[in-house]
Amino acid sequence: MEIPILDDASPSAPRSPGRARRLLLTLSAGACALALATGCSGADPAAAKATPSGTAQGSVTRDTADLEGAYQAVINDVLPSVVQIDASDSLGSGIVYDDKGHVVTNAHVIGEEKSFKVTVATGEAVLDATLVSSYPEQDLAVIKLDEVPDALKPAKFGDAEKVEVGQIVMAMGSPLGLSSSVTQGIVSALGRTVSESRSGGGTGATIANMVQTSAAINPGNSGGALVNLRSEVIGIPTLAATDPQMGDSAAPGIGFAIPVSMVRTVADQIIKDGKVTDSGRAALNITGRTVVDDSYRPAGVALVSVDRGGAADEAGLRAGDIVTKIGDSEVTTVTSLSEALAGDKPGDRVTVTYTRGGDSRTAEVTLGEI
Structure with missing residues (x-):
């Protein structure tokens, strides 16, 4: 299923300050009914009323203080590793990747720019940075500070295999140009495949295995950090869902982050080789x-050209064929074709259903690599 997406930082945060968003925290507690049911024989009535209530209230207070303390500890630990990136006519966020001054962010944050102004949370003056490489196919990029301050603090990156639905997370970045901002939520779902729009500066990438979160993601959050309560980055906030029935306005509480496993895979290659290899x-x-x-509804993907020696060519497909299915997944648009392939790996074999001259055919294709 194609999920309509609003690119949360394309263009990135506008430069007008003063706009904010709300935070809601709810709390509930229950009372003891067992003592009332048994009659609390021989007990002092005043004590019977005071003890359960007092215990519950004390527990709520301690639990609340513990949770607040956990939030504050994570914020103090991670926020110095989250930077604001000024990419000429837009603002976005980034994460300090290592002690050599590399910063990982979204490709759509940097756009076509090659040089940037970076503001770190540790109080140094605005720093200059240059592009190492961008990988729009996964909406990731790495830039590097021209001079590395002594206080620069690389982030700690977590394990994608340990991310679970229901975990408390925080999104850190510069929404709407408000640097060092934090929102809170949970991991709402895992394994989402979503596609960016190309409008407004998006890369048009189809990205698999994204982390869905209820933490608010607003323009300018792109490229920042989605963090667990162990102060580990588990993803890069990238997209917010839109509701077509509400005029494509943002759907509250539905955001997506690129998983940490993909972030590290891409960043490591760019830092080592200058590009994704x-x-x-x-x-x-x-x-x-x-x-x-005939009803002007999307009905498939026509092959305009076929790379010689590529996966489709080796399977006998040719220009003019119209792909309608990959395995059991219907293909109606270029985006749905990308989404159907998003969960596969190079070398996997899939059944491609296509039409040629009005006849429906199938071919077994050994997939190549982007």
């Missing part, structure tokens, strides 16, 4: 376009 992403090795049926 092994995407790990499957492809048919074709150029395609969406076609429509």
Whole structure:
């Protein structure tokens, strides 16, 4: 299913300050009924009323203080590793990746820019940075500070395999240009595949295995940190869902972050080789376009060109064929084709259903790599 997406930082946060968002915290507690049911024989009535209530209130107070303390500890630990990135006409966020001054962010935050102004939370003056490389296919990029301050603090990155639905998380970044801002929520779901819009500066990337969160993600949060209560970065906030029935306005509490496993895979390659050398992403090795049926509804992807020696070419597909299914997944648009392949790896074999001259056919395709 294609999820409509609002690119939360394309353009990134506008420069007008003074806009904020609200935070809601709810708390509930119950009372002891067992003593009342048994009659509390021989007990002092005043004590019977005071003890359960007092105990519950004390527990709530301690639990609240413990949770607040945990939040504050994480914020104090991680926020110095989250930076604000000024990319000429827009603002976004980034995460200090190592002690050499590398900063990882979203590709759509930096756009076509090559040089940037970076503000760190530790109080240094605005720093200059330059682009190392951008990888729009996964909406990730790495920039590097020209001079590395002594107080620069790299973030600690977590394990994607240990991320679970229900975990408390915080999103840190510069929403709406408000630097060092924090919102709170939970991991709402895992394994989402979503597609960015190309409008407003988005890369058009289809990204698999994203972390869905209820933590608020607003323009300018892109490239920042989604963090667990162990002060570990588990993802990069990238997208917020939109509601088509509400005029494509943002759907509250539905945001998506690129998982830490993909962040580290891409960043490590860029830092080592200056580019991504092994995407790990499957492809048919074709150029395609969406076609429509007689009712002007999207009906498949026509192959405009087929890379010689690529996956589709080796399986006998050719320009003019129209792909309608990958395995059991319907293909109606270029985006749905990307989403159907998002969960596969290079070398996987899939059944491709296509039409040629009006006849429906199938081919077994060994997938190539983007």
